[in-house]
Amino acid sequence: xxxxxxxxxxxxxxxxxxxxxxxxxxxxxxxxxxxxxxxxxxxxxxxxxxxxxxxxxxxxxxxxxxxxxxxxxxxxxxxxxxxxxxxxxxxxxxxxxxxxxxxxxxxxxxxxxxxxxxxxxxxxxxxxxxxxxxxxxxxxxxxxxxxxxxxxxxxxxxxxxxxxxxxxxxxxxxxxxxxxxxxxxxxxxxxxxxxxxxxxxxxxxxxxxxxxxxxxxxxxxxxxxxxxxxxxxxxxxxxxxxxxxxxxxx
Ligand code: FPP
Numbered sequence: 492x493x494x495x496x497x498x499x500x501x502x503x504x505x506x507x508x509x510x511x512x513x514x515x516x517x518x519x520x521x522x523x524x525x526x527x528x529x530x531x532x533x534x535x536x537x538x539x540x541x542x543x544x545x546x547x548x549x550x551x552x553x554x555x556x557x558x559x560x561x562x563x564x565x566x567x568x569x570x571x572x573x574x575x576x577x578x579x580x581x582x583x584x585x586x587x588x589x590x591x592x593x594x595x596x597x598x599x600x601x602x603x604x605x606x607x608x609x610x611x612x613x614x615x616x617x618x619x620x621x622x623x624x625x626x627x628x629x630x631x632x633x634x635x636x637x638x639x640x641x642x643x644x645x646x647x648x649x650x651x652x653x654x655x656x657x658x659x660x661x662x663x664x665x666x667x668x669x670x671x672x673x674x675x676x677x678x679x680x681x682x683x684x685x686x687x688x689x690x691x692x693x694x695x696x697x698x699x700x701x702x703x704x705x706x707x708x709x710x711x712x713x714x715x716x717x718x719x720x721x722x723x724x725x726x727x728x729x730x731x732x733x734x735x736x737x738x739x740x741x
Contacts, residue, residue, distance in 0.1 A: 512557020513723070516679045516695055516702070517547070519561060521686030521710030528710075534578040539712035541582055545590075548599065550716030551631055554723045558632045558676050562694050566606065566640035580614060583637060587617045591624050600628030604670040605639035632676065641696035644669045666697055678702070681726045683719075685711045703729050 519540055526536030544561060551559050564579055587601075594601050603618045610618075647669035648662060657665070663675045679695055679702040687708040691699065705722045707714075730737065 511677075513555050513680045513726070514558040514560070514677045514698075515551070515556050515681045515683065515719075515723070516560040516699070517562065518682070518684040518686075518692060518694055519543070519563070519711040519714075520684055520688055522712060524686065525710040525712045533575055536710075536712055537575075537579055537582055541586060543712050543714045544586070546716055547714065547719055548631065548633060550719045554720055556631065556723070558634065560604070560634040560636060560676075560679070560695065562636045562639065562692075564605075564637045564639070565693060566638055566643060567693070569609070569638075580611065583635070584614050584617055587614075587621045591621045594621070594625045594628060594633070598628045598630035599625060600632045601625040602632065602634045602672060603637050604634050604672045605637045606643070607638075607671060609638055634672065634676070636694070639670065639694070641691075641693050645697060663697070681705060681722065683707065683722050685709050685714055701731070701733055703731065 522536030522540040523533040524536070525539065526533050529535075547561075548559065563583060568579070569576060591601065593599075601621050603622070607615055607618070644666055648665040651665045651668065652662070655661075660675075667673060667675045676698075679699045682691075682695070682699050682702040683705045684690075685707055687706070689704075689706045695702075703726050705725055707718065707722070709718055
């Protein structure tokens with residue numbers, strides 16, 4: 492798909508994909524370096540990162556994004572210093588309590604994907620409350636990945652196959668169940684990683700099979716609505732063929 496030519500000012504953004512809006516996934520990297528550059532503790536970077544989450548969610552629906560999956564805490568992040576882990580968990584908890592009414596107000600459905608069994612019971616309860624309260628949201632499906640590992644999820648889904656002959660859609664369903672995602676969402680259209688690194692870090696490996704990848708040096712706490720807009724514009728300039736030749740891809 493190619494966007495229209497740009498004649499000076501920014502062209503209006505086309506809407507989302509045929510499936511009813513884009514699925515954008517973001518690896519929010521650079522909080523620690525952002526803090527260090529300012530002589531602050533790493534956790535200050537995470538707190539500033541939570542503000543960037545807010546800005547991103549505000550900007551997303553206007554850009555044709557219908558599903559937004561944010562990588563907040565990988566299963567490997569448990570290996571970080573205990574104080575950083577507990578601050579991050581506290582931030583998620585605070586976020587859920589504070590933002591759930593806002594999500595309800597703005598039609599945002601909130602889900603948390605990943606393992607639940609290693610989270611504190613009170614955080615699990617807050618997740619459940621937030622998911623139930625926002626279940627009717629239709630403007631944006633916000634998915635926050637916590638204790639998430641794509642490879643672990645694939646292994647868990649593979650166990651559930653249990654010798655049956657299932658196709659890709661069937662496997663995607665099992666994968667959704669393995670990460671408490673409920674019904675499957677469309678594959679990722681655009682994967683953004685901030686912070687200058689260019690890797691996937693065990694995020695949505697199945698769902699990103701044909702995702703366009705977009706890497707930016709911007710540290711996550713500095714990420715603004717206009718950065719998201721630039722990434723979406725770049726996405727619309729890409730030619731997606733899904734393995735076919737252009738004429739057949741339409
Ligand atoms: C990666 O940066 C970031 C994380 C592991 C945590 C992401 C958390 C947030 C953005 C804050 C809260 C989120 C929500 C949803 C409320 P890093 O610490 O690895 O940065 P570095 O590479 O510069 O060290």
